[in-house]
Amino acid sequence: MQQTYNYTRGFRILFLCLLAPFALMVPFIIFFLVTMPVDGTYYVLATALLPCMALVLFGWDDLFSVVTADNYGIRYKSPLFDRELLWQDIKGFRWGKNELILAPGVSGKRRIKVSAFRKGYATLANSLTTRYQNLNVLEAEMAMNAIKTLNGDINRRMKMARYSMWTLNTLAIGVPISTMVAGGAGSWLMVLLMLVPIVTFMLMEYHKGLIVLTGNKEEIRPGAIIAIIVPQIWLFLYTSPLHIVDHTKMWLPVIMAAMALTAWLAYSSRHQQLAMKSAKWLALLFCAVHFCVGSYGSLVYFNAVLDKNKPEIYEATIINKRISRGKSTSYLLKLQPWGPEKDEKEISVGEATYNALEENDKLEMSLYKGAFDIPWYKPPRLANSRFLF
Template sequence: MGVRSAEKGSEELPSLATVSLDMRMDKGVRILSFIVLPLLPAGAATFPLVVGNGPDGLGTLGLTIFSVLFLAGLVLTIVGLRDALYERVVIKNGVIRHTSTFTNRTLRFDEIRGYRRTDMYLYLEPRNADLKRVKVHKYYQYSDFFEALLSRYFPDLDVLEPDNQLETTLDSSGRGLDEKSREALLRRAKITSYLLNGSGIAVGAAGLFIRQYYEVIMWALVLLPLICLLTVIRYKGLIRMNSYEKSRYPSILYAYFIPVPVIGLRVVWDYNVIQFKEGWYIAGLWGFMVAILLMTGTDEFSKKTATDYMLLSVMALFSAAYMLAASLFVNCYYDHSQLEKYAPVVIDKRIGKGKYTSYHLTLEPWGPLTSPEEVNVGSSLYQATEVGDSVHVEKGVGLLGMPWYQLPQN
């Protein structure tokens, strides 16, 4: 369909009926979807190779998680590719209809209360609470024209309503405070979020690039997400895990998320965990607890919409990943048991050339490992070792019962 805009001089709502649009995903985005989306199940398929060390492999729980990840990636790929081909928003005769794999929503223009925007979407909010809002991707064809149309004929709710929403949250966070004290509370919340986000960036960089003060840096990484969680609950939604564009709510997104991959990388670099079935249990329980705390302890997810539940699921998964990484650090670093000594023979060696140079030795089967195992080592140990040499391996039982080993670098 073509595009016919309303007459420039008219400001009455019925003139919207002259607009005719058929918006589909932009061609470039569709091509990118067909390149990127198949990587989801392919990435999940590497899960056993990443974590399946030792004779116990993944274990029952690990295999279950792998199966869920693979199937979820496969489903997301199929749905995403189908939507790339067929999802669309059609505007005709004063009606907007959004159709996709799981969506078929319609709103008349006179049923629209206003719109909100994020970096990726435009949301059309209905006047009637019984109706569902319509979501329009910003990477649709004609999306710029459609956004200009909305800004001309409908109120921007992100501009009109954030103050009201914020006042409601301030009522919950600062009951009994006068206006001056409430403004001070908001300023304190913003300063707190700036400090936490800055700390997240700082300790994340320290964890990646500083070798000294290992224990201090690791504990800073471990404790920061816990401090963020307590802060969000303490401020009862005034400080949020994330906030949409133009929102006045301070967010601690960086402080909560940056430490997680850094802890994981340090654990992978420093230790080789043979099996961590217990870690999956701890991680799963923690992820569930975080989701419950965020849902009941703050008003950030109080609307109980599909988006809320999706964000809660992401928070739960990320929190589970955090607890798994933190548990592995505690398990290995604070394992003061008598280490078992082994001297396996190196059967292969290689240098990984990517964004960063990595050094790998492949060891013959030893102790609990019944097949050859490739391990990361430092450059000095790599240079000092040849194929056929024996290397020293120290194996611990793990403070939390997850056996691990390391190769002393000296």
């Protein structure tokens, strides 16, 4: 007898309300990309467009999907996807966040997720979890077996691995906070932050499986994801006040650095055993995206810090000014074309600078050559700015 599992009506209404803002963002982003000049903001919007479109497309697709189960297997059908697993093809299950994930044990099959917000979920989940093995528990057992094969005092080595990752995770979170408190005087800490992921890779290799890239709630080994991801995000945010005139020279070194870091991470994490190898590849892909972000920030940082050239001074006329209020407040000035900028452009400045200037005032802009011949400039900011630039 076939059973059907659909989302409840209340969940569909709630999900559509949450999805609507992202759906509205897509045409607005496309409009701005078509009408605005190519600059740093353009690339940020272009980067945000694809995730927004993917979220709307796949969210809408899943919302109107149907899960059915009968005597032969389970099937997930949506406007875009049609997946089926026979009962004998299922290797086991995982608990996700408000969902049950069924993993295939044969090649060519895709996993099926059953959301807790579907009607009849509790009955189906209870039936499947008593029939199949929990892959999270299986991975924990595999980890214990791998640990037992290591030489030396296992308890001492595990304690050392945990202490090492605690130190690196503390640095990954503490250094960004320190740079905000210290302001420009703490800019050298960014070099320390860049070393955190590299030291993490070395420790993953040294401890041979005692430090894991990704884990689950049953995992007893320390994870490395915080020490890897947080520095990449902060490197990008820290250098965000800088404006790059031409990004052409940046893409190749950024992509090469990201690929090198991803390859190093893949090699260092080879000792981690997972019941489903796809989980590791997804984690590596997630890290690779952040390596691109961090590599961009690192290149911008060194291009500015190592730049010993005297800047060219330009004057830019303020067309208008406005304040953008959201999760944070931004003070924006719109400038007429000047120097390398051939189109009108809006820049963010400090509150004191914003209050001191009016429309038609002249703003002094410093254009730097860049240590790697990548021209950059910075708008005037508060003297006590929390950022280096």
